[in-house]
Amino acid sequence: MRKLIAGVVLGVSLTATAWGAGDPEAGEANAGVCAGCHGQNGAQPTIASYPRLAELGETYLYRQLSYIKSGERAIAAMTGILDNLSDQDLQDLAAYFDSQDMPIGQASPELVGLGEKLYRGGNMASGVPSCAACHSPQGKGNEPAGYPRLSGQTPEYVSAQLKAYRDGSRDGGPEASIMMDVAGSLTDSEIEALASYVSGLH
Structure with missing residues (x-):
C-alpha cells in the first residue's frame, strides 16, 4: 500500500x-x-x-x-x-x-477518542495510514499536493465520501486511488468517528 x-x-x-x-x-x-x-x-x-x-x-x-x-x-x-x-x-x-472562512464544528465527545487515534496514528492492524500525514495534523490539508482541508467539514459529507471511496463509487481523478485504498480498510464505526473528529479539528 x-x-x-x-x-x-x-x-x-x-x-x-x-x-x-x-x-x-x-x-x-x-x-x-x-x-x-x-x-x-x-x-x-x-x-x-x-x-x-x-x-x-x-x-x-x-x-x-x-x-x-x-x-x-x-x-x-x-x-x-x-x-x-x-x-x-x-x-x-x-x-x-x-478565500472564504471555513467554520469549525464540534466533534461528538464519545467519538473523539477513536477519531483522534485513527486520524493521528491510523490502524496498523488493518493497514489504515494516518490521515494527518496527508491532511496535516490540524486538518488544514496540503495545498501544493491538492489534498483538501478536512477541519470543519460536515461529518455527514465526510462519512458519505469515505463510504463512496470504500465502495468504489467515487473514483474520479488519479488521487482517488489513495483514498479508495485507505477507505477500503475502514469500518463503519471508524468512518463515523473520523467524520465527527475532523469536523471539530483545528
Missing part, C-alpha cells in the same frame, strides 16, 4: 496545476449559483451531506470542478451546472471559495 500511495502522490505532484492561478473576485461573479446548495460563501450547505467549499484548498477545488465538468466525477445534482464555464472560470471559482 505504501508503494501505491507513494506512486500516486508522485504522479499527482507532477501533474498538479499550480495553485494561485485563480482570481477570487472574478470567481465571486460566478459563485451565486453555488449558494443554493453550498450556502453563502460556500460555508453553510443547505443539506448536511453537501460539502462546505470554503477554504478547502484552491488546487483541490479546481481539480474537483474540472472532474465534475468533464464527467470524470459524476454528481447528479451538478449535472450541467459547470458546462458553460471555462477552465479559467473554474480556477477563479476555486480561488474564491478557498
Whole structure:
C-alpha cells in the first residue's frame, strides 16, 4: 500500500496545476449559483451531506470542478451546472471559495477518542495510514499536493465520501486511488468517528 500511495502522490505532484492561478473576485461573479446548495460563501450547505467549499484548498477545488465538468466525477445534482464555464472560470471559482472562512464544528465527545487515534496514528492492524500525514495534523490539508482541508467539514459529507471511496463509487481523478485504498480498510464505526473528529479539528 505504501508503494501505491507513494506512486500516486508522485504522479499527482507532477501533474498538479499550480495553485494561485485563480482570481477570487472574478470567481465571486460566478459563485451565486453555488449558494443554493453550498450556502453563502460556500460555508453553510443547505443539506448536511453537501460539502462546505470554503477554504478547502484552491488546487483541490479546481481539480474537483474540472472532474465534475468533464464527467470524470459524476454528481447528479451538478449535472450541467459547470458546462458553460471555462477552465479559467473554474480556477477563479476555486480561488474564491478557498478565500472564504471555513467554520469549525464540534466533534461528538464519545467519538473523539477513536477519531483522534485513527486520524493521528491510523490502524496498523488493518493497514489504515494516518490521515494527518496527508491532511496535516490540524486538518488544514496540503495545498501544493491538492489534498483538501478536512477541519470543519460536515461529518455527514465526510462519512458519505469515505463510504463512496470504500465502495468504489467515487473514483474520479488519479488521487482517488489513495483514498479508495485507505477507505477500503475502514469500518463503519471508524468512518463515523473520523467524520465527527475532523469536523471539530483545528
